[in-house]
Amino acid sequence: MMTFQLRDSYDVVVVGGGAAGLNGALMLARSRRSVVVIDAGSPRNAPADGVHGLLARDGMPPAELVERGRAEVRGYGGHVVRGEVEAVTREDDRFVVSLADGRTVRARRLLVTTGLVDELPDVPGLRERWGRDVVHCPYCHGWEVRDQAIGVLATGPMAVHQALLFRQLSADVTLFSHDHPPTAEQAEQLAARGVDVVPGEVASLEIAGDRIVGVRLTDGRTVGREVVAVGSRMVARAGFLAALGLRPVPHPSGMGEHVPADATGRIDVPGVWVAGNVTDLSAQVGAAAAAGATAGAQINADLIAEETRLAVEARRDPFSAASEARVAELVAGDRRHGW
Numbered sequence: 001m002m003t004f005q006l007r008d009s010y011d012v013v014v015v016g017g018g019a020a021g022l023n024g025a026l027m028l029a030r031s032r033r034s035v036v037v038i039d040a041g042s043p044r045n046a047p048a049d050g051v052h053g054l055l056a057r058d059g060m061p062p063a064e065l066v067e068r069g070r071a072e073v074r075g076y077g078g079h080v081v082r083g084e085v086e087a088v089t090r091e092d093d094r095f096v097v098s099l100a101d102g103r104t105v106r107a108r109r110l111l112v113t114t115g116l117v118d119e120l121p122d123v124p125g126l127r128e129r130w131g132r133d134v135v136h137c138p139y140c141h142g143w144e145v146r147d148q149a150i151g152v153l154a155t156g157p158m159a160v161h162q163a164l165l166f167r168q169l170s171a172d173v174t175l176f177s178h179d180h181p182p183t184a185e186q187a188e189q190l191a192a193r194g195v196d197v198v199p200g201e202v203a204s205l206e207i208a209g210d211r212i213v214g215v216r217l218t219d220g221r222t223v224g225r226e227v228v229a230v231g232s233r234m235v236a237r238a239g240f241l242a243a244l245g246l247r248p249v250p251h252p253s254g255m256g257e258h259v260p261a262d263a264t265g266r267i268d269v270p271g272v273w274v275a276g277n278v279t280d281l282s283a284q285v286g287a288a289a290a291a292g293a294t295a296g297a298q299i300n301a302d303l304i305a306e307e308t309r310l311a312v313e314a315r316r317d318p319f320s321a322a323s324e325a326r327v328a329e330l331v332a333g334d335r336r337h338g339w
């Protein structure tokens with residue numbers, strides 16, 4: 001990633017440069033807003049070979065997708081910098097964004113698109129193979145594992161649902177009941193769809209060379225499998241917002257923690273918007289990008305409303321120097337920097 005000198009202040013700081021953040025920044029840069037994306041460089045799907053289910057970009061490597069996005073944002077004058085945001089505080093009517101490397105930058109509005117962390121059960125082999133032959137999402141990599149011997153590791157409330165989804169892709173699906181055995185009703189559904197259920201606790205994955213060959217149980221049995229599907233606990237990355245009084249809360253689905261927002265990404269803290277996986281745990285790349293674009297447009301509209309209100313105040317009271325100065329700063333200020 002190219003390194004830009006951070007300016008002191010922007011209309012909008014976007015924290016997180018995945019699909020959501022870059023699409024938000026694209027909308028803002030095209031609206032002639034000064035915008036910087038600060039990105040730590042670890043999109044959630046980084047371990048995957050390709051982004052699937054995304055119209056016109058199906059199969060594109062995740063790194064290439066974000067690289068294209070960065071180029072598009074820069075093409076309209078937006079900045080994209082590598083960095084990790086450590087904290088955000090408020091100072092008067094600005095946000096002060098502090099990076100781990102000691103840099104700070106001010107912003108009138110904040111778009112948070114930092115995604116989530118996939119917490120995996122403590123079963124040896126899962127983390128190492130995550131995104132390759134340990135999978136979670138039938139829409140992301142289901143086609144790629146079609147007709148293979150798939151084991152679904154039941155570690156949460158969605159495991160049976162996951163097994164039934166993968167059954168659509170392969171006739172050879174086994175549910176390892178591990179610490180979430182199916183209810184009697186679920187067991188009947190699984191049996192009716194031809195999904196085997198293996199009771200008992202899973203100890204580890206059996207890996208030979210560069211592939212999974214089986215699932216080992218704590219009682220010593222091994223069941224041959226080529227692919228393991230598992231649900232992660234999805235936890236929004238939002239610790240750096242604590243000083244604004246913002247913390248992720250449990251998601252109603254039981255799948256993890258998120259930052260709740262309205263349909264436009266607006267949250268309870270004035271001036272802050274969220275988009276993508278940080279708020280919508282199940283958003284895929286297309287949905288994350290769309291949410292980022294919506295939030296970007298909303299932020300632009302919010303800034304326009306503020307600038308218009310101040311312009312009207314100044315027009316009504318042309319002798320109000322403070323008001324005029326404020327308008328001049330808000331409306332024209334960042335054009336000093338070329339926007």
Ligand SMILES: Cc1cc2nc3c(=O)[nH]c(=O)nc-3n(C[C@H](O)[C@H](O)[C@H](O)COP(=O)(O)OP(=O)(O)OC[C@H]3O[C@@H](n4cnc5c(N)ncnc54)[C@H](O)[C@@H]3O)c2cc1C
Pocket residue numbers: 015016017018019020021038039040041042043044045046047048050051052053054083084085086113114115116118130131132137139140141237240275276277278283284285286288
């Ligand atoms: C293995 C795997 C495969 C997947 N495959 C697909 C697929 O095929 N198709 C599909 O549509 N979806 C897929 N997904 C889902 C996809 O990853 C998400 O939909 C998408 O990444 C969400 O985009 P986002 O912008 O919200 O978050 P992310 O893409 O995760 O981007 C967040 C960015 O914020 C940065 N960041 C985090 N904290 C900070 C901080 N404090 N300061 C600065 N930067 C920060 C991160 O480094 C990251 O670059 C897959 C997910 C996984 C786990």
